Every structure is written in structure tokens, then in C-alpha cells.
Amino acid sequence: MAIPLSVTDTPTAIQTMRGLIENxxxxxxxxxxxxxxRLHEAQRHALLSPGKRFRPLLCVFIAQGGGIRAGAELDAAISTGCVAEMVHAASLILDDLPCMDDADLRRNQPTTHIAFDESxxxxxxxxxxxxxxxVLSRLDQVPAQRRIEMIDLLSYAVGSKGLIAGQMADLANVDQGATIAEIERLNTLKTGALFDFSVEAAAILAGMRASQRAALKDFSYHLGLAFQLLDDVKDVVMSDAEAEKSVNRDIGKATILALAGSEASKRKLQDYLDHASAALQRAELSNLDMLTAIMDHQFAFLRT
Amino acid sequence: MAIPLSVTDTPTAIQTMRGLIENxxxxxxxxxxxxxxRLHEAQRHALLSPGKRFRPLLCVFIAQGGGIRAGAELDAAISTGCVAEMVHAASLILDDLPCMDDADLRRNQPTTHIAFDESxxxxxxxxxxxxxxxVLSRLDQVPAQRRIEMIDLLSYAVGSKGLIAGQMADLANVDQGATIAEIERLNTLKTGALFDFSVEAAAILAGMRASQRAALKDFSYHLGLAFQLLDDVKDVVMSDAEAEKSVNRDIGKATILALAGSEASKRKLQDYLDHASAALQRAELSNLDMLTAIMDHQFAFLRT
Structure with a gap:
């Protein structure tokens, strides 16, 4: 099957890519x-429930903007993006458990422990x-050394200094005079780590220069902060039905929203996005319009 | 620090190696x-509680028997053996959870969810x-291609066709006319998969021939079956204190012991061990005495 590398119409290109990612x-x-x-039903329930696939789209389009070719290289980028989505789905299953956030609804479906059982x-x-x-170890079209780099990266992003540390800290998070900087650190671990993986893995696949990688690191840092703050806002202002998941999970937690209030949070969110956009421009990718479009789509809520 | 590669006294060599593994x-x-x-305390609680370190010893001594050199190569084998122990510790934490085997005691200590909490x-x-x-991705002394092979191997051993599948099947295991062959299949997944990793990773590190690898596959298959059957026997005949963990977790489950009875199970266990020993001899390793000694130590219970 031929995978279209350049489609002039941006929304169509995104939709086409989302379809390839789903498959x-x-x-x-x-x-x-x-x-x-039963194990595989549960895996598919969690992984294939309707999602925006933001992390895979980010990975694929950044790799494309960095110059990967159609065919085997694009194929590897799609699989790598899916790796981020798999880890994301795993983290959501655990976050929703009774002993963690105790949530019943996720992506408009019963959470995995509700649809199946805890074990x-x-x-x-x-x-x-x-x-x-x-999946990363079996990317046969990617040189072994690059696969090792990506596996290393994933292990850091997930690890006890990344996603898992963020979840531990979030569980211990009770509103006790945390500062904005402390909350940002938590959000960077909880959400930013997997964005970092998606973006840096794309840079590895495309063999980007150090200056591009540095700009992309700055981009994913601010994007992660924006994403988590948007999530916090949704938790407060949306109903379960609107958010398509259990909301009001943050009551009593220190969030930027709780600390700074609604208007200041919206300004902060816009500030994060402005920083992210500026960093993205410095990365000198060939498809800035495409990446801007997927960010606009993700943060459309801000314009409501 | 110089790591002794050949010590004439076998028990001393095993003890020395166990110390290196602990470190x-x-x-x-x-x-x-x-x-x-708290996360890292819990990790260390589970990983560093006193254990026999059978999987790491197996990995290191098989790699030595296959000809790895002291220094960087032995160093890599020790870390690889520790990888098996880390995954083993992770699987024990999950097995012991309230929603799984609901065990309070492991290696004579409170299980991790008791000592800390479920999340x-x-x-x-x-x-x-x-x-x-x-750890595998960062074994810088091992060529990237071999690291990839070991990561691939670990993913298969743990995956939804290995350890995790075994745990799923074990949770669903209620004594309903299972055959010995079906129970052996379950035991191969639940216990054998990680032995396979320990042994095959050693073969990769030592760059063994296909004939040696085939013999070692046969060895770890029978060793895994023997190990699980011994575990089942201990669950029935030992007290919590003797087994140093919660026993009677198998009541109502289909085990070879439940199906075939005590005497036939002991004969079957000896039969597995005989097969394992014969396969080990075919692998043409240079330190058969060492491997025989660690197996003897592990299965000393049979002589009681």
C-alpha cells in the first residue's frame, strides 16, 4: 500500500494519517x-477506543518535517508513534484504577477495570x-543503534524519573502550598515525558541535527505543560459527557488552575502555546503548517 | 574490582557470584x-529482599560456560542476569496483589502492597x-544488534504470549478437568518464559552455536517445569514460615500435584530434572559442575 507523504490539503492529510495510525x-x-x-480484548479495549492519536500524529509529522522518506522510513515513524500511544493507553488504565484516580469513564467508554476486572x-x-x-526492538528497517537509542529514550520517559514518578507524585498531590514551579515539574513528568519521547524519537528517526533537537525539546516541554493545563481546565469546567471521561478527579489537588484561577490559567496556557510555536519554528521543519494544524485542532477548546 | 572468573571451589564461586549479583x-x-x-523504597523492598538469585546465577554461569571473558563481558552477563531478577520481582509484586493471589508474605517479608500500598x-x-x-539498552559493552536481540527476547518472554499470559491463565485456573499437558503449558508460560530469557540471553552474550542454543532451550523448558512443580509442592507441604511466603495459594487450582498426587509428582519432578541435566550436557558448556551445583542447591528440597 502506498502511503501518501505529501497531500496538499492539510485536514485530509491528518485524517489520512490518523487512519494509518489506527490500522x-x-x-x-x-x-x-x-x-x-480476555487479556487481548482488554488491551484492545484500552488501546483502540476512539482517541485523537495526538502523540502518534506528532511523532509522524515531526519525522516527516525532518525529512524521512515515504515507504520504510515513514512506516517506522508510524510504528514509533504507535509505541507512544500504547504507553499512553497503559498509563491511562493504571491511572483509572480504584487505588489511583478511581475513574469509571474514559473516552466515553467504561474504563478497563470496569469493563473487565482489576487484575x-x-x-x-x-x-x-x-x-x-x-515494537521498537523489531523495527527492522531502522539501524540497531537507532533502535537502541529509542528504547533507551522510552525507558527514561516512562521510568521512575518520568511518567511513573509523575503518577506517584500526582497520587501524593494534596493541595499544600505547592508553587506554580512545583506543579509545572509534576506536569512535565506526568504528561511531558511521553511528548518528549514522541518528539525525540521522531528526531532520531530523521537523523536531525543537534540544534533541531534542542529546539524540539523546548517545543515538547511547553506543549506538555499546555496539554496538562488544558486537561486540568477540562476537569473543572466540563461534564463527564463533554470530556468523554470521569471529571472532577482533581478536587483537592494542587493544579495551576486551582492556584491561579481560570483567567490567569487561560493566559498561561496561551503563553505555553506561544513558546511551543516559537520553538517549533526554530526546529526548521519542512511542514510547519501541518504541525500548527494538529496543535490548533488539539487546543480548539481554547477558542470556545 | 577484579571479578574472579574461575574459582576452584564451587560453593565459594557461587557465593562470590551471588554477592556480585546483589551489588x-x-x-x-x-x-x-x-x-x-516511596516508589524507590518499594522497588528496593521487592527487588533486594533475600532471594536465591537463581535466574541471574543461571544466566551468568551459562554465559561463562559458553566462553565469555572476565571483565566487560562478564559484567554484561551479570547485568543481564539482574534484568531477569528485576522482571521476576515485578511479577511477584503483581501476583501478590489483593486482586490476584492476595498474599501477605513473600521472602519472609510483608508483600509490597502490604508494606506500602496498592498503587x-x-x-x-x-x-x-x-x-x-x-538496563539492556544501556549495555554499552555489547554490540547494538545483540542488545536488540535480548530486548526482543525479553519482550516475548514477558509478553501476552509469555509471563503475562501465564498469569492471566493462572488467575482463570479453576480445577475443571485440566490435563497434565495443559498444566505443563501454563507452567511453561508462568515460570519457563523467564528461565528461557535467562538462558537464551546468556547464549546470545556468549555467541553460542545453534546446536548449543537448541540444547539450552530444551534445558530451560524442563528446568522451568521442575521449578514450578517444586513451587506447587512447597505450597501444599510447607508452612508460611518454612516457605518464607504465603502458602496454600493453589487451593482449588489445577496443578500437577493436585492431579497426580504427591508421589507421582515427585517422580515427575525428578524426570524433568533428568531431562534438564541431559539437555545441559548436550549444550557442551565448560562448567557443567557449576551448573549442576546450582541446580542441586535449588532442588535440595527433593532430598528432604
Missing amino acids: RLSSLVPSETTWPA TAILSATALLNCAFG | RLSSLVPSETTWPA TAILSATALLNCAFG
């Missing part, structure tokens, strides 16, 4: 009838994380 | 004061698995 996600995990079926949810999250590493 | 395990995970401290236990298990992949 790839589905093919990277075992089918629902593979034994043990199946925990094992399917573990299996998704494990599978993510396997 | 390495301790250095591969963050210290107890690293933020977030910390789940996150520390996830962090250990994640860290295991990171």
Missing part, C-alpha cells in the same frame, strides 16, 4: 481471539508497556 | 532517597519492568 495500532497488538482472549486491567497495562518495547 | 541489583535501581522516595506496588512493578528494558 497500525490494531495490527501491533494480538487479536481478540488470540489466547488468552485483567493491570496485566493488560503491563502487556502494553512490554509490547511497546518489543 | 549489581542494588546499583541498577535508584537509591531509597531518590525522589519520589505504589503497581507502579513499582511497572517501573521494574521498564527499568529492565533500560
